Amino acid sequence: MNIIDAIILGILQGITEFLPVSSSGHLVVAQHFLKYQPDEHLLFDVILHLGTLVAVVLVYRHSLGNYIRSSIQMLKKSERSMWERASEDVFMREIFWILVATVPTGLIGIFFRKEFKKIFSSLPAVGVLFAFTGCLLLVTYWRSGGERPISELGWWRALLIGVAQGVAIAPGISRSGMTIAMALLIGMRRDDAARYSFLLSIPAISGAALLELRKVQWAHMPYVSLLIGGVAAAVTGYLALIFLLRLVRKGQLAWFAPYLWVLAAAILYKSFAG
Numbered sequence: 001m002n003i004i005d006a007i008i009l010g011i012l013q014g015i016t017e018f019l020p021v022s023s024s025g026h027l028v029v030a031q032h033f034l035k036y037q038p039d040e041h042l043l044f045d046v047i048l049h050l051g052t053l054v055a056v057v058l059v060y061r062h063s064l065g066n067y068i069r070s071s072i073q074m075l076k077k078s079e080r081s082m083w084e085r086a087s088e089d090v091f092m093r094e095i096f097w098i099l100v101a102t103v104p105t106g107l108i109g110i111f112f113r114k115e116f117k118k119i120f121s122s123l124p125a126v127g128v129l130f131a132f133t134g135c136l137l138l139v140t141y142w143r144s145g146g147e148r149p150i151s152e153l154g155w156w157r158a159l160l161i162g163v164a165q166g167v168a169i170a171p172g173i174s175r176s177g178m179t180i181a182m183a184l185l186i187g188m189r190r191d192d193a194a195r196y197s198f199l200l201s202i203p204a205i206s207g208a209a210l211l212e213l214r215k216v217q218w219a220h221m222p223y224v225s226l227l228i229g230g231v232a233a234a235v236t237g238y239l240a241l242i243f244l245l246r247l248v249r250k251g252q253l254a255w256f257a258p259y260l261w262v263l264a265a266a267i268l269y270k271s272f273a274g
Contacts, residue, residue: 129172
């Protein structure tokens with residue numbers, strides 16, 4: 001892989017990972033029309049995802065810093081049980097609901113990943129899922145959030161969002177679109193819906209990257225291209241994330257629905273009309 005290809009794919013990953021348009025779905029399109037085979041560039045795919053993970057950490061560094069400080073303070077106070085100490089701290093409650101939602105995501109990834117990956121070979125299925133994501137985003141036009149913060153999420157809401165994130169393994173279903181839309185539909189505040197979605201992506205992306213790294217063949221790797229592609233994904237991912245947060249705050253997530261429908265129509269036409 002040359003440097004130009006690495007930059008192009010890094011930019012594509014950075015934009016589509018955070019905008020609610022499904023990075024994996026666009027990967028399938030690239031696979032079919034640009035002759036890009038991700039199985040041949042597994043490490044590069046992992047590096048791109050880690051680049052977007054860096055973008056999340058940068059944007060939410062203050063939240064992550066609060067979580068670290070609260071965790072340290074909780075460990076220092078020993079006069080009461082850990083659960084009592086954690087329940088009185090808003091940041092520890094946020095950590096708890098992030099962990100709760102991560103459980104169904106992880107289980108779906110472990111037990112159903114192979115089934116979802118089969119969709120990568122079906123371009124028409126990806127087109128249908130693009131259309132589904134567009135419809136889900138459109139629903140947020142009428143239901144654009146409530147007043148519930150992350151710290152008061154509750155069991156069933158956290159688990160529901162975790163399942164939504166797990167289902168987004170399927171190409172064509174946007175992880176950010178699915179989780180933010182679900183959070184808005186169950187009454188979360190707009191800012192918290194977006195923040196929860198992207199904080200949830202940290203364990204999800206990290207876990208998926210670790211699983212894929214076990215399969216990597218390390219010999220003869222184009223390390224310069226890997227580095228440049230990762231940086232391109234991080235920079236464009238950061239900009240895309242900032243842009244999306246502004247749209248979520250304004251209740252404009254549905255803006256992406258027409259793009260997804262046009263893309264779905266083009267894919268289905270190409271698939272069936274040849």
